[in-house]
Amino acid sequence: MIERGRLEAVMYLNHGERRAWSNDELALIREVARRTRTAIARLAAEAKIRTSEEQLRAFTLAFSGALYEMSANWSVMYQLEGDDFLADTKVAEPDWLSKYIHPVDQPLVLEAIQTGVSDVLSR
Numbered sequence: 001m002i003e004r005g006r007l008e009a010v011m012y013l014n015h016g017e018r019r020a021w022s023n024d025e026l027a028l029i030r031e032v033a034r035r036t037r038t039a040i041a042r043l044a045a046e047a048k049i050r051t052s053e054e055q056l057r058a059f060t061l062a063f064s065g066a067l068y069e070m071s072a073n074w075s076v077m078y079q080l081e082g083d084d085f086l087a088d089t090k091v092a093e094p095d096w097l098s099k100y101i102h103p104v105d106q107p108l109v110l111e112a113i114q115t116g117v118s119d120v121l122s123r
Helices: 023-062 096-100 106-121
Strands: 067-070 077-081
Touching: 096 106
Parallel strands: none
Antiparallel strands: 067 077
């Protein structure tokens, strides 16, 4: 199996005698290799997610300020940690922008969010 131009794994099949593999056997071998590659990629992705979650958890516990989580579309805010910095954020706050951001600053905040989202999507 070759990933990004590098040999990552080899699948070795052996038969007791010299023989020609049928097209059906070769198709099965290719399918097993494809599924194995997919499973390995999934395991690697899950490991990256676990590492990222552990890092976020450690950061959250060590952070001395207020930390909030936003929904994927930035429409709802949830408090993660913050010693009740904003006392009423124990439940999701869909009107967070108008409730917590001064009207003069709202366009700047929205622009910063759009820039951040665009940067992430362009990666």
